[in-house]
Amino acid sequence: MQCPYSGATASAEPIVIDPMVGDLDGETSRLVTAGPVARVELLGVPAWSVTHHEVARELLTDTRLVKDMNAWRLWTEGIVTYEWPLITMIDAGRSMFTVDGAEHRRLRAKVAQALTPRRLESIRADVETFTRQLLDDVEAAGRDNSIVDLKTCFAQPLPMQVVSFLLHVPRDKQPWLAESYKKFFSMITPHDERIALLAELDTWYMEFIAERKAAPGEDVLSDLILADAGGRPLDDEEILGNLKALIAAGHETTINLVLSATRGLLTHPEQLELVLDGKVSWETVIEEALRQDPPSTHLLMRFATEDIQIGDVTVPKGDGVVMSYRAICRDPRQHGDNAEEFDITRQAPIRHMAFGHGPHICPGAALSRLEASIALPALFERFPDLRLAVAPEELRNLPVMTQNDLESFPVFLRN
Template sequence: MDPAGGCPHAVNARLRTRGAVAPVVLPGEVEGAVVLGHEALKDFLAHPDVAKDPRHFTALHEGRIAEGWPLRTFATVRGMTTADGADHRRLRSLVSRAFTTRRVAELRPDVEALTDRLLDGLEGAAAAGRGVADLRRHFAMPLPMGVIGELLGVDAEYRDRLHHLSSRVVATDLGPEEVLAANRELPALLGTIAAAKAAHPGDDLIGALIAAREEDGDRLAPEELIGTLVLMIVAGHETTLNLITNAVRALCAHRDQLALVRDGRAGWADVVEETLRWDAPVSYFPFRYPVRDLTVGGAVVRRGTPVLAGYSAAGRDPAAHGPDADRFDVTRSARPEAARHLSLGHGAHYCLGAPLARLEATVALERLFARFPELDIAVPEHALAPHAGFVGNSVRDLPVRLHP
C-alpha cells in the first residue's frame, strides 16, 4: 500500500486480479490483507471469528509495531472501534442516543441554517478569490465539523485545530515524529476540553459521557472517554467532508446525472447513496483480525493478520453492482436488483453516525446546487491532488467557480 495514497480505484483494479481478498504490505513492512469483494466483505464484517480488539493483532502483540507507526492509532485507541462483544455494546450505548433517527431529524433546522451561513461564506471567499473558492475548506469541512462540534459541546475556537489533528491522525504518509506529535496533541486537547466540561457541565454529548454510568454502576474509564471523543471528532466530520467533496466532483463531471436530479427523476438522497458506493469516502479502513485462520472469499487469512475493509473496491464490484459498476448513476438504487453498498459498514460496527452523515450531505448538496446551479470545478480533474494517505478517499482541496 502506497503511504501517500493516490487513486484507490486504480489500485483496486490491480488488487482485484488477486481475487476478492488480496495480501498487502502495510507501512513498515507489516504484512496485512484487504477484502475487496462485496460479498466477501459483507461476510467478513459480520463474521463471529473476526475481532476488533488489538490483542488479536499478532505483530502488535509480539512488539513488532513501532510507537511511531502511522496506523497505530487505528489499532490501539480505546473505544468502540477497538472493542468487541459486551464491551463494544457498552461503549456504543453511551453515544447511540445522540444519533437516533429521531434525534437526527430534530437537527435538520440547525443543519440547514449552518449550511446557508456557510454558503454565504463560500460566496464571499469566491468574490475575494476572483470567482474561485475552495469548496472543501469553506463549505464541506466546516459543515460536519460545526454539527459534531455542537453535538459534543466543543467551542468553535478549538474546531480548526481538531480538524488539523484528526487529518494527521488518519494520514498514512507521516514520519514517526509527526505521528507521535499528532497522537500526543489530539488526546491532550480533547482532555483539556473534557476537563473544562467536567468543571462546567453542559447539555451536550461530552457532558453526558462524563456523567454516564452503566446500569451496573461502571463508569466510563478516562482512556475510553478520550478514545470515544477521538472517534466522534474524526468519524464525525472527516467522512462527511469526503462524502460532500466526492459528490460535488461526481456531479460536476456527470452533468447528465445532475440534470436527472433537477428534473425530479432522482433525489438528492440518491446522489448521496451513489456517491457512497461509487467513490466511498473511506477507501481502506483499518483494522479487523481473524481470531483463527479463516477462509474469506476463497483465500486463507491467517490468525492475527491486520485486515483492511476495502470499501471503495466493494462499491465497484461488478459481481454485486453489475457490469456498469464503474459508472456513476444516481438512478441505480431504484433498480430492483441493486445491491446495497457497504461504505458505512455492516454488522455490529455499522456506522453509528450514518443518519447524521446522510442528513448533512443531502442538505448540503441540495442547497449548494439550488444557490449555485452553474457551479463547476475550476481546474481539470487531473490537477486535483489526492487525499493524504490510503485510508480516506478524496482530494486535498476542491477549487470551484460558483458562476460561469
C-alpha cells in the first residue's frame, strides 16, 4: 500500500479507548495526533486504529483487511473469547456487514434491491407525517416552557418509526426494540445480560421472519426474503443478520445525525441564521454534522491477512484494525485547521467518510439523509427560538464505545 504519510510511526503507548466516553473530544484529538494508524486498547484487547482520511480511503478498499474473525490471531489463539464484552459487535451473525468479496456483493445486492431510491422516495410523505406528529408531542411536552428532552421525544422515535414502517414492525414492539439496542450497546450492561438480550432479540426476529415468509407483503423484509439478485436467495441466517443490522443501524445513525446537526446550529447561532435565511442549504448542514460529529466513533473490526506497511508502521498479519470514524472525519489534512469545529461555511463540497467508504459503505446512508432533510427544517420551522437548556459542555455521551450517542438533549422550545 502506498501511504501518503511516509513518516508515520506507532505511538509508544496504546491509547486506551474509554468505555465510559468521558472525554470524546479529547480522545478524538489524541487519536488524530497519534495517527494515521494508532495503537489502541479496547477493554484490554490491543488493536490498531485508523485515524486519518487518506489512509482510511486506502485501507477500506484493501483486500488484505477482511471481516472474517478466523483471520484474527487473538481469536484463533483463544486470547479473545466470548467473554470479551465487545465480541457481540464483531461476531454478529452472517450478513453483508460480516463477509467480504463475492458473498458480500451477493448479500448487499439483496439489500440494495429492497432499499431502492424509488422505495425511499415513496416514503417521503410518511416521514413528513411522522415528523409532524412527533413535533406535536414535543410541543405538548414543552408547554409552560418546560424543559424537553429532544432525544426522547423526537430524534429517537422518528428513525425507529421510519425503519419499522419500511419493515412493517408492529408499533407495540418499537419501544422494546429501541430499549433493547440501547442496553445492547451500553458498556454498563453486564455481559451475561447482553448475551441473554441477543438471544431474546433473535427469537423474536426469527418469529417475525417466519410470519412474513408465510405471508409476504409490500415491505423491505418481504423484499429481502424474496430478492433474486445475486443468484440464490438469502437463507434464514442471512435474513436474520441483515434484518438485525438494518434495524440497529437504521435508527441509531439518524438519532445521532439529527442531534449533532441541532447541537451544531444551536451553539453557532450565526450559522443557524444563514440557514434560516436560505444562504446555506440544509444539505450542507447535514454533511457538516456528519463530518464534524459523525454517528459512528469506532467501527469494529477488520483483520490483516498479511503484514501491511503504512509509513514506518507495520500492522502485523492477524492483528485487528478499527476504523475510528470520528477521528477520520476530523483529520485537519483533509478538512483544514478548524476540522474540530462545526462550520457550514467551510469550502464545499464537504467530503467525509461518516458512512464509510468502499465495498462496505453504509447502505442506509440515503435513508438517514432523507430523514434528516425532513426532520431538521421542520424542527426549526416549528420552533425558531429553540435553545439548549444546559451549557453545551454539559451534554454527556452514553457509555457506548462504537456510537456517538448522547444521553439526552434538553432544550427550551421558546425564549
